[in-house]
Amino acid sequence: MKIAVIGTGYVGLVTGTCFAETGNQVVCVDVDQKKIAALRSGKTPIYEPGLDVLLARNIKEERISFTDDLTKAVEDALVIFLALPTPAGADGAADLKYVLQVAEQLGSLITTYKIIVNKSTVPVGTAEKVSAILSKRLSSSLFDVVSNPEFLREGVAVDDFLKPERVVIGTTSERATKIMADLYSPFVRQGNPIYFMDARSAEMTKYAANSFLAMKISFMNEIANLCERTGANVDWVRIGIGSDQRIGKRFLFPGIGYGGSCFPKDVLALNLTAQEHEYDFKLLQSVLAVNTLQKKRLVQKLSQYFDHNLQGRQFALWGLAFKPETDDIRDAPSVDIIGELLAAGATVKVYDPVATENVRQLFGDQLLYSESQYEALQDADALLILTEWSEFRNPDFEKIKRNLKAPVIFDGRNVYALEKMKEQGFHYESIGRSSIN
Ligand SMILES: NC(=O)C1=CN([C@@H]2O[C@H](COP(=O)(O)OP(=O)(O)OC[C@H]3O[C@@H](n4cnc5c(N)ncnc54)[C@H](O)[C@@H]3O)[C@@H](O)[C@H]2O)C=CC1
Ligand SMILES: O=C(O)[C@H]1O[C@H](OP(=O)(O)OP(=O)(O)OC[C@H]2O[C@@H](n3ccc(=O)[nH]c3=O)[C@H](O)[C@@H]2O)[C@H](O)[C@@H](O)[C@@H]1O
Secondary structure (H helix, E strand, C coil): CCCEEEEEEEEEEEEEHHHHHHHCCEECCCCCHHHHHHHCCCCCCCCCCCCCHHHHHHHHHCCCCEEEEHHHHHHHCCEEEEECCCCCCCCCECCCCHHHHHHHHHHHHCEEEEEEEECCCCCHHHHHHHHCCCCCCCCCEEEEECCCCCCCCCCHCCCCCCCCEEEEEECCCCCHHHHHHHHHHHHCCCCCCCCEEEEHHHHHHHHEEEEEEEEHHHHHHHHHHHHHCCEHHHHHHHHHHHHCCCCCCCCHHHHHCCCCCCCHHHHHHHHHHHCCCCCCCHHHHHHHHHHHHHHHHHHHHHHCCCCCCCCCCCEEEEEEEECCCCCCCCCCHHHHHHHHHHCCCEHHHHEECHHHHHHHHHHHHHHHECCCCCHHHEEEEEECCCCCCCHHHHHHCCCCCCHHCCCEEECCCCCCCCHHHHHHHCCCCCCCCCCCC
């Protein structure tokens, strides 16, 4: 099948590459010419394990190509995916300008039947808005607009796309249903379902999924905070409740608040949708409030330890990405934490296996940067762990002690066992686990 993917960010690139991998002919379009030039030479602008190999293979086999020419890209395509940004606008609502602008452009380019598939996360009613724009210039027999929200996670995006737990497709058109079922058939062969529904339900499903997951995390963060006050250990509580299949083991890890390019903006956007419909979504507002507070927890603990005066202290930060296996720092808790430490007059030295360059672009020479995790510790009064990269899980504790000014660790991701830290002689504080020092 001939496919065009508009927008070669995280979602567009993975979507295009995975459809090429299953034998389709894919053209990816972006307005960012630097990105297009890099992608043509096989360089992925994002760090995503496995994507480079897949991309190189499909470029070589000439199943995927990249262009900034929208007209040429959509000419032969039967299916056009929109993988465009939908950032939070000034009021928190999803900004639809990219999606609606491209819809206007497509209205003047389409001459034969096409399916416009929206992969971006968009508020309920967007498919109808796109249809209305296309209808200004095109007869309804020339297009169908489909909502096909994407559920991939950064860091394991290729796997999530190739083996999805489910595919959600919002359309009531029989013609589009058949084509979409055909396109996705290689990915759902293992018995994972495709759910066809109306576009409004598909759009809402995406926000409900992200908001529910964010709620799970905020709930566990509050349980963790209460564990600290009551002397319970959240590790045990997590295991204790997670074995109930109605609750599930996953997404119960407390920490320094959820981050990333989607949960923060999507929870905000769903709350705005509720407000627009005069519905007071109390639970969502709490999810947002809890997350804002949780991002401050680690610095509060640190500040308390240093008698509420961080001025002139130096801290080493391990991990900057919003989660492991990505270089993405969009809405990462680390960005807030760095801001707070700098505002308190502290010196901050950072290390991350892949995200350092993105942080450098944001903070420039306000920070000290380290090439190695141990070098980052030199002259530091304490180590803060902000991302649970696997290389931090089993470090040389003697070397940590030698390099730090004092054996003090504030762990925002509960990476180490309390017993081990006591045995090693660290002052160790984590989330939801009473210190046993
Ligand atoms: N990043 C993720 O893990 C996931 C993101 N989503 C959703 O997918 C959508 C896209 O997200 P990302 O890929 O992260 O965005 P992104 O911001 O990384 O990439 C968007 C791309 O679109 C390009 N673009 C902007 N205007 C354009 C135009 N007029 N024509 C062609 N290209 C244009 C940009 O240059 C950029 O390369 C968002 O709605 C997001 O909420 C959904 C699931 C997962
Ligand atoms: O819409 C999206 O963009 C995507 O958002 C999330 O994926 P992603 O942002 O890549 O990352 P997650 O693995 O969900 O983690 C999000 C944040 O929650 C935090 N988290 C996650 C799990 C947990 O138990 N505790 C916790 O604090 C992570 O540290 C991270 O900051 C969803 O998991 C995807 O299904 C969705 O497609």
